[in-house]
Amino acid sequence: MDKEQELWKVFPLNLRRVLSSMNIEFERLQEIRLRVREPLLIIYDNREFFVGENGRLNTCMNDIYTVTPEDIRNTLDFISRYSLYAYEDEIRQGFITIQGGHRVGIAGKVVMENNGIKTIRHISFLNIRLSHQIRDCGRELLHLIGDEQGVRHTLIISPPRCGKTTLLRDLIRLLSDGTEERAGVTVGVVDERSEIGACYQGVPQNDLGRRTDILDCCPKAYGMLMLIRSMSPVVVAVDEIGSREDIEAIEYVINAGCTILATVHGNSIEDIRNKPVLRRLVEERIFERYVVLNNKGGIGHIERIFDAQGNGL
Secondary structure: OOHHHHHHOOOOHHHHHHHHOOOOOHHHEEEEEEEOOOEOEEEEOOEEEEEOOOOOEEOOOOOOOEOOHHHHHHHHHHHHOOOHHHHHHHHHHOEEEOOOOOEEEEEEEEEEEOOEEEEEEEEEEEEEEOOOOOOOOOHHHHHHHEEOOEEOOEEEEEOOOOOHHHHHHHHHHHHHHOOOOOOOOOEEEEEOOOOOOOEEOOEEOOOOOOOEEEEEOOOHHHHHHHHHHHOOOOEEEEOOOOOHHHHHHHHHHHHOOOEEEEEEEOOOHHHHHOOOOOHHHHHOOOOOEEEEEEOEOEOOEEEEEEEOOOOEO
């Protein structure tokens, strides 16, 4: 069964009929959003579309498919195999990873207990973020941030939906497997939201290479320290840094002699300088390369690359 048919199987029959009728290239489909009593909506090729009863894509509210409470409930049943209780840990984090590595974000009534989230009830909103692997999309960047001796500490700066995770994922694979120019190395990945490796029942659904170890659903700051202490990585990779604890853990990784690959939300180096927690990254020249992405040339399009001093390369 191909990836497309595999995904449609997590939806009830009426939604499956509508979605499978869309005239699209599956690899360019990014998100499917279900909101109770609201239009069925997708993000396709970085554009938002409403979906009609016949699978037709619209940019206006004509001929739309309206999501029902039963659609949400039945989709959750299919995703959890009729046992949401078995996914309580994932629900507390706000998402469930399904076969194929796709991530289902959930929202509803949050139930608190002991200053933490116990669970989410009355789930009425679902966001299925599709996992697409683009092999070799990181090959050009790998040449720009390193040489046969190794890779420089690199921060990928990107607005949402510009392919930073896709690019990071392929860099990990290339470093782990090795290329014609360089031998493969051990890579440790902290995959806090199951987006990089997209592990399903402990098995990564994306190819991260044969020398890669993954800590799935682990907070980044804890995970980086755990990897250094237990798995002896040469390279440590994390997605979407932002907290003070993340920055301290990155410094620990670098002081331990490992290379760090990380991503962060932003539009430029100035964006990073203007965020109090992240400012230290630039001021103390923690990273040796800054890669800025945009969406003007497709997923993972590189706008500029800068060195540690902020000079364009």
